[in-house]
Amino acid sequence: MSAPLSPAIASASQPYEGLSRHDLIRACRAIQLSRRLDDREIMLKRQNRIFFQVSAAGHEAVQAAAGLAVRTGHDWVYPYYRDRALCLMHGVTAEQMLLQAVGAGSDPASGGRQMPSHWSSPDLNIVSASSPTGTQYLQAVGCAHASRYLNPAGNEVTLVCSGEGATSEGEFWEALSAACLDKLPVVFLVEDNGWAISVPVEKQTPGGDILPLAAGFPGLLRLEADGCDVIDSYRALRQAFQHCRAGQGPALVRANVIRPYSHSLSDDETQYKTKAQIEEDSRRDCAIRFPEFLLREGILDPHGLQLLFHEVEQEIQQATDRVLREPPPEPGSALRFLYSEKANPTSQDFDTEPQFSGDPRTMVDTINLTLAEEMTRDSRIIVFGEDVADCGYPENLDQVKGKGGVFKATLNLQRRFGPERCFNTPIAEAAIAGRAIGMATRGLKPVAEIQFFDYLWPAMMQIRDEMATLRWRSNNGFSCPLVLRVPIGGYLTGGAIYHSQCGEVLLTHIPGLRVAMPSSALDACGLLRTAVRCDDPVLFLEHKKLYREAYNRSPHPGPDYLIPFGKARIVKAGANLTLVTYGATVQKSLQGVLQVEQKFPEATVELIDLRTLAPYDWESIAASVTKTSRLLIVHEDVLSFGFGAEIAARVADELFDCLDAPVRRLAALDTWVGYSPSLEDEILPQTAGIAREIERLLRY
Numbered sequence: 001m002s003a004p005l006s007p008a009i010a011s012a013s014q015p016y017e018g019l020s021r022h023d024l025i026r027a028c029r030a031i032q033l034s035r036r037l038d039d040r041e042i043m044l045k046r047q048n049r050i051f052f053q054v055s056a057a058g059h060e061a062v063q064a065a066a067g068l069a070v071r072t073g074h075d076w077v078y079p080y081y082r083d084r085a086l087c088l089m090h091g092v093t094a095e096q097m098l099l100q101a102v103g104a105g106s107d108p109a110s111g112g113r114q115m116p117s118h119w120s121s122p123d124l125n126i127v128s129a130s131s132p133t134g135t136q137y138l139q140a141v142g143c144a145h146a147s148r149y150l151n152p153a154g155n156e157v158t159l160v161c162s163g164e165g166a167t168s169e170g171e172f173w174e175a176l177s178a179a180c181l182d183k184l185p186v187v188f189l190v191e192d193n194g195w196a197i198s199v200p201v202e203k204q205t206p207g208g209d210i211l212p213l214a215a216g217f218p219g220l221l222r223l224e225a226d227g228c229d230v231i232d233s234y235r236a237l238r239q240a241f242q243h244c245r246a247g248q249g250p251a252l253v254r255a256n257v258i259r260p261y262s263h264s265l266s267d268d269e270t271q272y273k274t275k276a277q278i279e280e281d282s283r284r285d286c287a288i289r290f291p292e293f294l295l296r297e298g299i300l301d302p303h304g305l306q307l308l309f310h311e312v313e314q315e316i317q318q319a320t321d322r323v324l325r326e327p328p329p330e331p332g333s334a335l336r337f338l339y340s341e342k343a344n345p346t347s348q349d350f351d352t353e354p355q356f357s358g359d360p361r362t363m364v365d366t367i368n369l370t371l372a373e374e375m376t377r378d379s380r381i382i383v384f385g386e387d388v389a390d391c392g393y394p395e396n397l398d399q400v401k402g403k404g405g406v407f408k409a410t411l412n413l414q415r416r417f418g419p420e421r422c423f424n425t426p427i428a429e430a431a432i433a434g435r436a437i438g439m440a441t442r443g444l445k446p447v448a449e450i451q452f453f454d455y456l457w458p459a460m461m462q463i464r465d466e467m468a469t470l471r472w473r474s475n476n477g478f479s480c481p482l483v484l485r486v487p488i489g490g491y492l493t494g495g496a497i498y499h500s501q502c503g504e505v506l507l508t509h510i511p512g513l514r515v516a517m518p519s520s521a522l523d524a525c526g527l528l529r530t531a532v533r534c535d536d537p538v539l540f541l542e543h544k545k546l547y548r549e550a551y552n553r554s555p556h557p558g559p560d561y562l563i564p565f566g567k568a569r570i571v572k573a574g575a576n577l578t579l580v581t582y583g584a585t586v587q588k589s590l591q592g593v594l595q596v597e598q599k600f601p602e603a604t605v606e607l608i609d610l611r612t613l614a615p616y617d618w619e620s621i622a623a624s625v626t627k628t629s630r631l632l633i634v635h636e637d638v639l640s641f642g643f644g645a646e647i648a649a650r651v652a653d654e655l656f657d658c659l660d661a662p663v664r665r666l667a668a669l670d671t672w673v674g675y676s677p678s679l680e681d682e683i684l685p686q687t688a689g690i691a692r693e694i695e696r697l698l699r700y
């Protein structure tokens with residue numbers, strides 16, 4: 001049996017739930033402005049002057065109420081695409097909204113990059129909305145986490161909105177779980193219009209109502225509201241905000257609304273809704289009922305209402321006239337704000353000399369030490385992930401050695417910096433990435449760990465559609481500089497399919513990300529520090545096989561050692577062939593090179609370790625190939641569509657005239673890594689195979 005819903009607060013003594021005449025008129029104005037803006041956009045779309053339209057129609061009352069409950073500029077808002085009235089209440093103007101609709105370069109939300117209704121306002125703490133349904137929940141949790149860390153006495157609340165359809169995403173449940181575990185001040189507002197495009201809620205949500213399904217979450221205040229009624233919505237939302245401000249945990253409000261227009265202008269609801277269903281909804285329309293209510297209550301007289309409507313029309317007309325004259329985004333500006341323009345990790349600023357001290361350390365020890373040094377330097381750095389803490393029961397820390405990650409890369413960070421700076425998360429990779437994004441948006445520097453590359457995939461939506469896009473899509477309004485450390489790769493003897501995967505190209509193919517993959521302790525130190533100190537999201541790929549090797553150890557290069565991104569290391573100079581590689585195949589390639597050079601002393605091979613894959617050091621490759629006229633690319637990931645294909649294509653394009661032989665690639669077979677050591681050997685590139693390819697190319 002599900003737990004009873006939380007009781008509504010007594011309200012009889014407070015007319016209109018304490019809302020003033022001014023509040024009610026503000027709400028009425030927002031409802032009218034929102035609806036009429038939708039109507040104007042629909043007209044503009046039909047005239048081909050805008051290119052997409054999605055309306056807030058039917059949702060405005062609860063949004064106006066949310067606008068009254070939230071503290072503008074203090075609280076944080078992760079809106080849904082229907083939240084026009086909420087954003088108007090919050091301070092976004094009609095003109096700003098229309099600038100986005102026409103795709104103007106001066107659109108303050110996205111500079112003409114996002115569809116209309118993808119709200120964003122750094123000044124108002126409205127965090128750039130994207131299009132995937134559900135990603136916003138986890139970022140909101142990260143944002144609330146940051147509120148508590150940065151401003152513990154501030155009582156900030158994060159409001160995150162969605163439709164009922166979006167609650168089917170796993171990310172909704174991961175967010176509820178994380179918010180309840182940490183008692184975070186998040187108000188989840190579900191604007192339930194009964195439809196997710198054409199799918200009715202009964203076919204989407206078991207039982208047709210999200211609230212009972214969330215009954216088991218401890219500390220979660222669950223409230224129901226008539227979302228077509230400003231006052232009832234305000235009652236529930238005020239209580240939800242109070243609960244959060246009082247530090248009692250998150251709240252979930254389901255507001256029952258209608259969707260009197262089709263899902264968007266790309267949809268025709270008559271294809272799946274009956275006439276009777278459409279008519280039934282329209283009886284609850286707040287754009288009609290709320291003004292009638294204000295007249296009945298004597299809050300507005302007919303003249304006052306007429307005046308309000310007239311002002312709204314005028315505002316929209318003037319705004320429309322202005323935005324239609326606005327130019328589109330500057331030609332040539334499309335690449336701006338993929339990356340920070342404040343800090344350039346490829347620059348000299350990130351190039352320092354090592355100051356060596358101590359005995360040689362393994363790569364994993366160096367990573368651990370670098371993390372500790374950076375955490376000491378910057379209290380905004382927060383480390384989290386699965387098993388990364390030393391002890392789940394901090395009071396037992398003095399009785400145990402400590403876990404510190406399955407590879408021990410985070411050992412003693414909890415012990416040294418406390419559970420607020422280093423903590424375990426549930427096994428929920430989307431949540432790790434999504435929360436990191438929310439924290440980073442707020443100015444923390446998350447250095448989160450995904451336990452194995454093989455299990456990165458639940459986080460992929462957050463990585464590709466959110467982490468990589470946030471700065472670009474908000475035209476530099478928001479960003480999420482963070483580090484996601486991911487142990488990667490095979491050669492483990494027994495690692496098999498699910499502990500050996502590479503697949504780095506799936507990340508390098510994403511504009512907006514930086515991808516590093518060091519092959520030695522020294523490089524891991526310098527590149528990790530650059531990753532932490534730079535202003536972009538970095539995927540830091542740590543090869544598991546290299547964590548504890550003897551050959552790639554190094555004395556510690558000091559707490560300020562930095563290696564710039566996009567600067568390869570020439571492992572060995574040579575004149576007759578260029579071999580480009582990275583990660584675990586650097587050492588295998590070196591062995592292959594030495595074997596061949598021993599056999600043919602007149603031939604020398606130049607071996608290049610790329611160190612970072614996005615960006616990668618084209619200049620070093622080009623300079624070397626120009627000199628040697630021959631190129632072999634080796635990587636551990638599968639051959640087809642791999643990183644080598646990109647380099648080979650670029651060399652064919654730009655250096656064709658220099659080549660004396662075909663560009664060759666050596667990589668894993670296009671299959672999975674098998675458990676049996678003989679299978680693994682056969683599938684992954686080995687020294688003998690590399691030597692063979694070098695020899696073949698030299699003879700060509």
Ligand SMILES: Cc1ncc(C[n+]2csc(CCOP(=O)(O)OP(=O)(O)O)c2C)c(N)n1
Nearest residue numbers: 082131132133163164165166193195196197
């Ligand atoms: C992850 C993801 N899957 C599918 C879509 C396509 N899509 C856009 S809106 C929508 C329905 C959302 O329904 P609901 O959350 O109830 O919001 P409503 O539009 O009803 O307000 C779908 C399936 C999407 N944007 N993102």
Ligand SMILES: [Mg+2]
Nearest residue numbers: 163164195196
């Ligand atoms: Mg819906």
